[in-house]
Amino acid sequence: MRKTAFITGIRGQDGAYLSKLLLEKGYEVYGADRRSGDSSFWRLRELGIERDVKIRYMDLLELTNVMREVEKISPDEVYNLAAQSFVQASFEQPILTSDIDAMGVLRLLEAIRMIRPDAKFYQASTSEMFGKVRAIPQNEETPFHPRSPYGVAKVYGHWITVNYRESYNMFACSGILFNHESPLRGLEFVTRKLTYGIACIRHGLQEKVLVGSLDSKRDWGYAPEYVEAMWRMLQQKQPDDFVIATGETHSVRELIETAFGSAGVAIGWKGKGIKEKGVDRKTGKTVVEVSAEFFRPAEVNILIGDPSRAKKKLGWKPKTKFRRLVEIMTEADLQRVQGRLR
Numbered sequence: 001m002r003k004t005a006f007i008t009g010i011r012g013q014d015g016a017y018l019s020k021l022l023l024e025k026g027y028e029v030y031g032a033d034r035r036s037g038d039s040s041f042w043r044l045r046e047l048g049i050e051r052d053v054k055i056r057y058m059d060l061l062e063l064t065n066v067m068r069e070v071e072k073i074s075p076d077e078v079y080n081l082a083a084q085s086f087v088q089a090s091f092e093q094p095i096l097t098s099d100i101d102a103m104g105v106l107r108l109l110e111a112i113r114m115i116r117p118d119a120k121f122y123q124a125s126t127s128e129m130f131g132k133v134r135a136i137p138q139n140e141e142t143p144f145h146p147r148s149p150y151g152v153a154k155v156y157g158h159w160i161t162v163n164y165r166e167s168y169n170m171f172a173c174s175g176i177l178f179n180h181e182s183p184l185r186g187l188e189f190v191t192r193k194l195t196y197g198i199a200c201i202r203h204g205l206q207e208k209v210l211v212g213s214l215d216s217k218r219d220w221g222y223a224p225e226y227v228e229a230m231w232r233m234l235q236q237k238q239p240d241d242f243v244i245a246t247g248e249t250h251s252v253r254e255l256i257e258t259a260f261g262s263a264g265v266a267i268g269w270k271g272k273g274i275k276e277k278g279v280d281r282k283t284g285k286t287v288v289e290v291s292a293e294f295f296r297p298a299e300v301n302i303l304i305g306d307p308s309r310a311k312k313k314l315g316w317k318p319k320t321k322f323r324r325l326v327e328i329m330t331e332a333d334l335q336r337v338q339g340r341l342r
């Protein structure tokens, strides 16, 4: 019989890629949208699946919505991808972030426990939980030390998922995913901000990109590969938690050099600290500037994951390397911006 999946956060990056994957596998896919006013399903449209996903209105803040949808859909698998997912915004809206990213997980788990306790559950946990890292690289046993309201809320989401598995024998998994990017990534994240910014600079629409910490390091992978890992977690015999990462780390500075490089611009650096600038070596123009606006009250300096358990148990491994990922994103944004100007 055809399996039914219910994905929260359907309008986000991962919601789009996961929907595509599950549709290809023959699932009936329901997606929760919180009806935020922006009615665009551009990511689903870009993947050519806008008409194939059944959209339901559900806000994770509203328990009645959550219970109604779990009851109506009666899903075999639930993927909880909805979140206020931007770290910087979580410092400005810590209570809202916690309500969605921590209590929202509990609302969904309670609804499943009461209505469809045999449904399999995936929680979108994050490397931000490691924060001020206690070990390098980080794996499933590394203690958490979150550095933002987002990270703290996600730690709650992680442990309540583990708790429902242990208390009620539910098939609940927490995927601890490191940063994953794609042409469908939100514009507020540093990768996409850069690749889109570079495309705008190339077409004369802006002069430079303003950034924050150049020395932060992240383990950046390719999103379509990461949603495959989510699905694999729910196909195991036993529920478990998994780190999903590439095992490589790169600084924001390297990201900038690589992204501009893939658009044919060599970057040189001038100045120090808040005055540091990235300059187009050929033209001498400043194309990157550091701005205090993009620094966070507390920073996660380095993330690098060890996906050994996922390799062993899920047969999952990352394929797309950092340089290629950045090229894919830069090329997509160059084409998008060019298309809009035509």
Ligand code: NDP
Residues within 6 Å of the ligand: 008, 009, 010, 011, 012, 013, 014, 015, 032, 033, 034, 035, 036, 058, 059, 060, 061, 080, 081, 082, 083, 084, 085, 086, 100, 124, 125, 126, 127, 176, 177, 178, 179, 180, 181, 186
């Ligand atoms: P996005 O921010 O692209 O998508 C999140 C989605 O959640 C948005 O579509 C948003 O809706 C929806 N949402 C927000 N608040 C609510 C709410 N109250 N009720 C219902 N829906 C809501 O995130 P990604 O796709 O990149 O990430 C998916 C998940 O994985 C998130 O939980 C994120 O925290 C987590 N994660 C992501 C990583 C990454 O690198 N991408 C790394 C590790 C974890 P709207 O469109 O209306 O704003």
Ligand code: GDP
Residues within 6 Å of the ligand: 087, 088, 128, 179, 188, 189, 190, 191, 193, 210, 211, 212, 213, 214, 216, 217, 218, 252, 294, 295, 296, 299, 300
């Ligand atoms: P995060 O790892 O979930 O916080 O993903 P982001 O893409 O938002 O940030 C990754 C890293 O890049 C963090 O250490 C940020 O502080 C750093 N960074 C530097 N400049 C910027 C910027 O302009 N925007 C964002 N979003 N992050 C930046």
